[in-house]
Amino acid sequence: MQKTSNVAELQAIARRVRRHIVTMITHAKSGHPGGSLSAVETLVTLYFDVMNHRPQEPKWPDRDRFILGKGHAAPVLYATMAECGYTPIESLNTLRQMGSIYQGHPDVRYIPSLEASTGSLGQGLSLGLGMAAAARLNGSPSRTFVVLGDGEIQEGQVWEAAMFGAFHRMDNVVCIVDYNKIQLDGFVKDIMGLEPLADKWRSFGWHTLELDGHDVAALQAGFAEAAATKGKPTAILAHTVKGKGVSFMENNPKYHGVAPTAEELEKALKELG
Numbered sequence: 001m002q003k004t005s006n007v008a009e010l011q012a013i014a015r016r017v018r019r020h021i022v023t024m025i026t027h028a029k030s031g032h033p034g035g036s037l038s039a040v041e042t043l044v045t046l047y048f049d050v051m052n053h054r055p056q057e058p059k060w061p062d063r064d065r066f067i068l069g070k071g072h073a074a075p076v077l078y079a080t081m082a083e084c085g086y087t088p089i090e091s092l093n094t095l096r097q098m099g100s101i102y103q104g105h106p107d108v109r110y111i112p113s114l115e116a117s118t119g120s121l122g123q124g125l126s127l128g129l130g131m132a133a134a135a136r137l138n139g140s141p142s143r144t145f146v147v148l149g150d151g152e153i154q155e156g157q158v159w160e161a162a163m164f165g166a167f168h169r170m171d172n173v174v175c176i177v178d179y180n181k182i183q184l185d186g187f188v189k190d191i192m193g194l195e196p197l198a199d200k201w202r203s204f205g206w207h208t209l210e211l212d213g214h215d216v217a218a219l220q221a222g223f224a225e226a227a228a229t230k231g232k233p234t235a236i237l238a239h240t241v242k243g244k245g246v247s248f249m250e251n252n253p254k255y256h257g258v259a260p261t262a263e264e265l266e267k268a269l270k271e272l273g
Contacts, residue, residue: 001048001055001083001084001085003048003049004048004049005049005220007216007217007220009048010041010044010045010048010049010216011216013044013048013083014040014041014044014216015245015272015273016079016083017040017043017044017076017079017080017083018037018040018244018245018246018272019269019272020075020078020079020082020083020089020092021033021036021037021040021075021076021079022037022246022260022265022268022269022272023092023093023265023269024075024078024079024092024093024095024102025075025095025259025260026259026260026261026262026264026265027093027094027095028093028095028096028097028259029259030096030104030257030259031074031075031095031096031104031257031259032072032073032074032075032256032257033075033243033246033249033255033258033259033260034180034182034242034243034249034252034253034255034256034257035070035072035073035149035178035180035242035256036073036074036075036076037076037242037243037244037245037246037249038178038180038213038240038241038242038243038244039070039073039076039147039178039213039240040076040080040214040244040245041213041214041215041216041219042147042176042178042213042219042238042240043066043076043077043080043147044080044216045216045219045220045223046066046145046223047066047080047081047083047084048083048084049220050064050145050220050223051063051064051066051143051145052064052141052142052143055084055085055086055113056085058086058112058113059112059113061138061140061142062140062141062142063142064142064143064144064145065115065128065131065132065135065142065143065144065145066115066144066145066146066147067115067116067118067124067125067127067128067131067144067145067146067147068106068118068124068147069118069121069122069123069124069125069127069146069147069148069149069152070119070121070124070147070148070149070152070178071105071106071117071118071119071120071121071124072104072105072119072257073147073149073178074102074103074104074105074106074119075095077106078092078095078102078106079092081111081113086111086113087101087102087111087113105117105118105119106118106119115127115131121149121151121152121155122152122155122156122157122158123157124146124147124148124152125146125148125157125158125161125162125165125175126157126160126161126164127146128144128145128146128173128175129144129161129164129165129168129170129173131144132144132170132172132173133168133170135172136170136172142172143172143173143174143227144172144173144174145173145174145176146173146174146175146176147176147177147178148175148176148177148178149177149178149183150177150178150179150180150181150183150188150194151182151183151184151188151191153177153194154183154191154192154194159204162175162201162204162205162206162235163204163205165205165206165233166204166205166206166232166233167205169231169232169233170232170233171229171230171231171232171233171234172233173233173234174223174226174233174234174235174236175206175233175234175235175236176213176235176236176238177197177235177236177237177238178213178238178240179197179213179237179238179239179240180240180241180242181242181251182242182251182253182256183256184256184257185253186253187253197237198210198237201235201237205232206232206233206234206235207225207226207229207232207233207234207235208234208235208236208237209222209225209226209234209235209236209237210236210237210239211236211237211238211239212238212239213238213239213240214240214241214244219238222236222238223236242255242256243255245268245271245272246260246267246268246271246272247271248264248267248268249268
């Protein structure tokens, strides 16, 4: 894997990841395209620029940790890890098949280089904070990055974890909310609205910033600000578009958990270049 801070190079990787996502979900005939596509730039920026990690040495003790709280968006994690060299690109289209390493949710029994099996919504931030606390006790420079869905943060455990993170001044943790405004059953604002979301995180004691989650340069700046913030954890509200990059999926709740047809895949790949 070649790390890069070049925005154009990261955008090119993001396009490849999006193509992997729609292709693998189409082959599986099931999966979650919308929330996978919305988180692409976040994961690509982390894995290819920000995080300290070694695909050739996945259990390097001082590596940064990544937790995908919204585990149903596994395709974005699998595609990104495959592009990094952790897992085989040529097997991505075995997603959700019996015996495949690419299960419907991230599973460490199949991919040992994962940090945790995730997808029980609301638990990811607690996992990440535990790992960060262990790193601090071990005197390790390791940092932990956790991506949560916006629907996920309706779970009470997220806010218990937020209290813990601030109380213990966990400045080696960054929580990124993939704020695409749509959850399983529809628009977040119609189900259980989150606003004023930034004020809520700040009131829980987190350094909080908002940015365009599809703007690689903005993400780079946000992660740099988080690294420079001492004495408190950072929450990044990444405003994104569910289904980003595929016109008929964008802002369409249908594609939270519906796979594209073969014809839709062809159209999507054409749009993704």
